[in-house]
Amino acid sequence: MTSAIEIKDLHKSFGDLEVLRGIDFQVAVGEVVCVIGPSGSGKSTLLRCVNRLEEPTSGTILIEGEDITDPDTDTDAVRRRIGIVFQRFNLFNHLSVLENVTIAQRKVLGRSKAEANEIGLANLERMGVVEKAGEFPRRLSGGQQQRVAIARALSMEPDMMLFDEATSALDPELVGEVLGAMRTLAEEGMTMLVVTHEIGFAKGVADRVVFMDEGVVVEDGPPSRVLVDPEHERTRTFLRMVLEGE
Amino acid sequence: MLNWWRELSKRRRVRFWRGVSYVVFVVLTAAFLLAVDWARVVDTMFRPEIVADQFPDILLIAAKNTIIYTILGFIGGLALGLVLALMRLSQSRPFRWAAATYIDVVRGIPLLVWILLIGLGVPIALGIRVPTTFGPGALALSLVMGAYMAETIRAGIEAVDRGQMEAARSLGMSYSKAMIWIILPQAFRLMIPPLTNEFILLLKDTSLVSAIGVTVTTKELTRWGRDGVIHSANATPLVVAGLVYLLLTIPMTRFVSRLEKKAARSR
Numbered sequence: 069m070t071s072a073i074e075i076k077d078l079h080k081s082f083g084d085l086e087v088l089r090g091i092d093f094q095v096a097v098g099e100v101v102c103v104i105g106p107s108g109s110g111k112s113t114l115l116r117c118v119n120r121l122e123e124p125t126s127g128t129i130l131i132e133g134e135d136i137t138d139p140d141t142d143t144d145a146v147r148r149r150i151g152i153v154f155q156r157f158n159l160f161n162h163l164s165v166l167e168n169v170t171i172a173q174r175k176v177l178g179r180s181k182a183e184a185n186e187i188g189l190a191n192l193e194r195m196g197v198v199e200k201a202g203e204f205p206r207r208l209s210g211g212q213q214q215r216v217a218i219a220r221a222l223s224m225e226p227d228m229m230l231f232d233e234a235t236s237a238l239d240p241e242l243v244g245e246v247l248g249a250m251r252t253l254a255e256e257g258m259t260m261l262v263v264t265h266e267i268g269f270a271k272g273v274a275d276r277v278v279f280m281d282e283g284v285v286v287e288d289g290p291p292s293r294v295l296v297d298p299e300h301e302r303t304r305t306f307l308r309m310v311l312e313g314e
Numbered sequence: 315m316l317n318w319w320r321e322l323s324k325r326r327r328v329r330f331w332r333g334v335s336y337v338v339f340v341v342l343t344a345a346f347l348l349a350v351d352w353a354r355v356v357d358t359m360f361r362p363e364i365v366a367d368q369f370p371d372i373l374l375i376a377a378k379n380t381i382i383y384t385i386l387g388f389i390g391g392l393a394l395g396l397v398l399a400l401m402r403l404s405q406s407r408p409f410r411w412a413a414a415t416y417i418d419v420v421r422g423i424p425l426l427v428w429i430l431l432i433g434l435g436v437p438i439a440l441g442i443r444v445p446t447t448f449g450p451g452a453l454a455l456s457l458v459m460g461a462y463m464a465e466t467i468r469a470g471i472e473a474v475d476r477g478q479m480e481a482a483r484s485l486g487m488s489y490s491k492a493m494i495w496i497i498l499p500q501a502f503r504l505m506i507p508p509l510t511n512e513f514i515l516l517l518k519d520t521s522l523v524s525a526i527g528v529t530v531t532t533k534e535l536t537r538w539g540r541d542g543v544i545h546s547a548n549a550t551p552l553v554v555a556g557l558v559y560l561l562l563t564i565p566m567t568r569f570v571s572r573l574e575k576k577a578a579r580s581r
């Protein structure tokens with residue numbers, strides 16, 4: 069069976085700075101993979117390459133078997149199949165919550181207003197923010213904004229979801245509600261690639277954990293091994309630092 | 315030397331200088347008011363029967379035409395400015411270069427020269443007789459305003475958070491869809507104060523259109539005032555024209571400063 073995401077020897081440089089230095093790993097359909105690693109190790113860059121917000125320098129990325137690094141791929145079509153949630157929400161500030169979750173459905177998928185509203189409201193409901201449909205993003209708490217952002221991505225009915233430190237910009241008391249929503253999504257069988265500093269979430273939800281450092285995958289395996297009994301000293305040092313910080 | 319001066323506190327010294335400057339101001343103003351022969355000033359610049367003579371045509375024809383030139387120039391400038399701004403932001407080097415060159419060339423030459431060139435030079439060069447309607451004036455204003463507004467629009471687009479474009483693209487929107495539905499609506503909101511300022515500047519700059527031939531029905535305020543001066547051998551028509559400009563610009567200036575204060579507060 070083809071993987072949802074298959075990354076082969078991925079390299080990415082910004083000028084002289086080589087940020088990704090040969091990344092290889094796969095995410096199977098329905099699998100939840102958490103990526104952890106120190107700041108600057110290239111986690112965001114990796115996610116951004118997967119939906120082509122960044123142009124890889126070399127290597128291949130297969131999305132459901134299709135090579136998206138091929139210059140002939142329609143990147144807009146690829147992105148439609150991949151939802152992404154950013155650290156800073158990036159909700160559309162000039163649109164209401166409901167318009168946020170319907171605009172791409174209507175302008176990209178050509179759905180009617182009624183159909184888009186129905187799907188959008190269902191996803192807002194799923195994320196527990198349906199009562200905010202008429203509000204503008206600025207008036208929502210960070211946790212609510214992030215759940216709207218997830219609903220917005222889900223409304224495009226993507227095959228997989230990418231999360232880039234979705235809870236890092238939140239006040240501590242709001243982290244739980246967003247992680248809860250992500251957990252629900254995982255339980256529903258969504259394919260997820262999650263960059264996170266929440267070791268507890270990785271332990272409880274991930275099928276696999278990937279530890280990245282300095283642009284390479286240092287360790288890749290089930291959470292019970294990578295998070296509890298890692299093979300590499302670098303992983304151990306990182307985990308000790310993160311857990312002390314909590 | 316002046317020991318008492320050194321012993322004064324800083325605040326007192328400031329107050330002393332402020333007092334001195336008030337006295338100087340009052341004396342100069344009074345001298346001016348006394349030196350001028352007011353009866354003569356009123357007689358040459360504000361003669362009531364000539365003032366009365368201006369109305370209602372100065373409003374129905376001249377002010378109306380000033381507003382028409384302003385609106386035509388603004389709409390043309392906005393459309394051209396948007397195209398130029400998008401070219402400046404484009405990935406394609408030739409587009410960027412062409413837009414930058416246009417902007418530099420147009421802004422580097424006075425508006426009056428452009429109006430004369432387009433109003434007088436181009437018809438001669440092309441051997442065509444342009445009927446003296448709004449055409450050449452409005453065209454020149456649009457072409458020049460486009461260059462100025464391009465920079466305002468570009469600044470507005472760049473002021474929208476980069477994450478907005480990324481979020482839109484990651485939902486599968488094309489660059490142009492993201493621009494139209496996500497970026498430009500937010501950019502134009504940020505641009506309302508500077509664009510209103512440019513509207514006011516344009517309204518005043520339409521006076522330069524008076525330099526090219528206009529018929530009675532297309533006279534704007536400045537031409538109206540100038541012809542009135544020649545006709546009546548008195549400066550009153552120009553003064554009235556100036557007051558009509560104020561009538562138009564002051565409410566808009568107030569509007570902009572209200573908007574700017576509101577924007578500053580919400581930040």
Ligand SMILES: Nc1ncnc2c1ncn2[C@@H]1O[C@H](COP(=O)(O)OP(=O)(O)OP(=O)(O)O)[C@@H](O)[C@H]1O
Pocket residue numbers: 082085087105106107108109110111112113114
């Ligand atoms: N557009 C860019 N231009 C130049 N350098 C960049 C760019 N984007 C990222 N980098 C650099 O690439 C390196 C990796 O960045 P990246 O954001 O992928 O790290 P990260 O693992 O996500 O870190 P964090 O945990 O802080 O989010 C950093 O040194 C960063 O400065």
Ligand SMILES: [Mg+2]
Pocket residue numbers: 111112113232233
């Ligand atoms: Mg990051």
